[in-house]
Amino acid sequence: MKRLPIYLMTAVLATTFSAANAGDVDALMKGCNDCHGPGGVSTSSDVPSLAGFPEFVHSDALYMYRDNERPCAESKYRHGDTSRPAISMCGVAAKLSDDDIDALAAAYAELPYVKMKQDFDATLAAAGKAIHDEHCDKCHSEAGTNPDDEAGMMGGQPMGYLRSSFKEFAADARSQPKKMKEKFDMLSEADLEALAHYYGSIQ
Numbered sequence: 486m487k488r489l490p491i492y493l494m495t496a497v498l499a500t501t502f503s504a505a506n507a508g509d510v511d512a513l514m515k516g517c518n519d520c521h522g523p524g525g526v527s528t529s530s531d532v533p534s535l536a537g538f539p540e541f542v543h544s545d546a547l548y549m550y551r552d553n554e555r556p557c558a559e560s561k562y563r564h565g566d567t568s569r570p571a572i573s574m575c576g577v578a579a580k581l582s583d584d585d586i587d588a589l590a591a592a593y594a595e596l597p598y599v600k601m602k603q604d605f606d607a608t609l610a611a612a613g614k615a616i617h618d619e620h621c622d623k624c625h626s627e628a629g630t631n632p633d634d635e636a637g638m639m640g641g642q643p644m645g646y647l648r649s650s651f652k653e654f655a656a657d658a659r660s661q662p663k664k665m666k667e668k669f670d671m672l673s674e675a676d677l678e679a680l681a682h683y684y685g686s687i688q
C-alpha cells in the first residue's frame with residue numbers, strides 16, 4: 486500500500502479518535518446521569534446538577550476526587566443492583582482517564598444549566614441574600630449562576646448538596662481560595678443555613 490503523506494495520516498487519526506471519543510463520552514455520561522439526573526439535571530437533593538457546569542471547575546473536581554484531595558459523600562447507589570458495592574464519586578473518578586475527564590467536562594459545559602424547583606423559607610432566603618451580597622458575590626456573581634466566574638454553581642443547585650458542601654468548606658476539608666476560607670471562618674451555622682435557602686430560592 487502506498488504510504489499516506491504524514492499530514493493526511495494525522496488528519497485520519499484525528500477523525501478516528503474524535504469519533505471514538507464522542508461515543509465513549511456518551512456512554513460515560515449515561516453512567517453519570519444515573520445519579521446526576523437525566524441530561525445531567527439533578528432530581529435528588531443530595532446530588533448536584535452537572536449540565537452547564539463550568540468546564541475547568543468540573544475537570545478540576547474530577548481530578549481532585551481521583552487524587553483523593555476532595556472528600557466523597559458515602560453513597561447507597563448500586564446502579565439498581567443490591568448485590569453490587571455502593572459507588573461514591575471517589576469510586577467513579579478512580580476509573581476515569583485524563584482524556585475521559587477532559588471530554589466529560591467539555592460535554593457537560595455545552596448543556597444548558599437548569600435550576601432546581603425546591604421548597605425554601607423566604608425569610609431565611611432574604612437573610613441569605615444579604616450575606617451573599619456582602620461576602621460571596623464578588624467571586625460568585627449572579628447568585629452563583631455565572632459559569633464565567635469559574636467558581637462552581639450555587640443558585641438553583643439542590644439544597645442538600647449545598648449544605649454538605651458548605652460543611653466541607655467550613656471544616657476546610659475541600660480546597661478553596663484563601664479569601665473564601667476567611668469568609669467561611671466568619672460565618673455561623675445559621676448564616677450557612679440562610680445561604681442554602683437563598684441559593685435554593687433561585688429557580
Ligand code: HEC
Nearest residue numbers: 516517520531532533543546557558560562572574577589
Ligand atoms: C453513584 C452516584 C454517582 C455517579 C455514578 C456519579 N456521581 Fe458525581 N456525584 C455524586 C454525588 C452524591 C455528588 C456530591 C457528593 C460528593 O461530593 O460526593 C457528586 C458530585 C460530583 C461533582 C462535584 C460537583 C460540584 O459541584 O463540585 C462532579 C463534578 C461530579 N459528581 C461529576 C460526575 C461525573 C462526570 C460522573 C460520571 C463519570 C459522575 N459524577 C458519576 C454521585 C454520583
Ligand code: HEC
Nearest residue numbers: 542620621624635636637638650660661662664665668669
Ligand atoms: C475570593 C473569591 C471567592 C469568595 C470571596 C468566595 N468564593 Fe466560593 N469559590 C471560589 C472559587 C474560585 C471556587 C472554585 C474552587 C475550586 O473548584 O477549587 C469556589 C467554590 C465554591 C463552592 C463550590 C461550588 C461547587 O459547584 O461545588 C461553594 C459552595 C462556594 N464557593 C461557596 C461560597 C460562599 C457561600 C461564599 C461566601 C460566603 C464564597 N464561596 C466566597 C471563590 C470564592
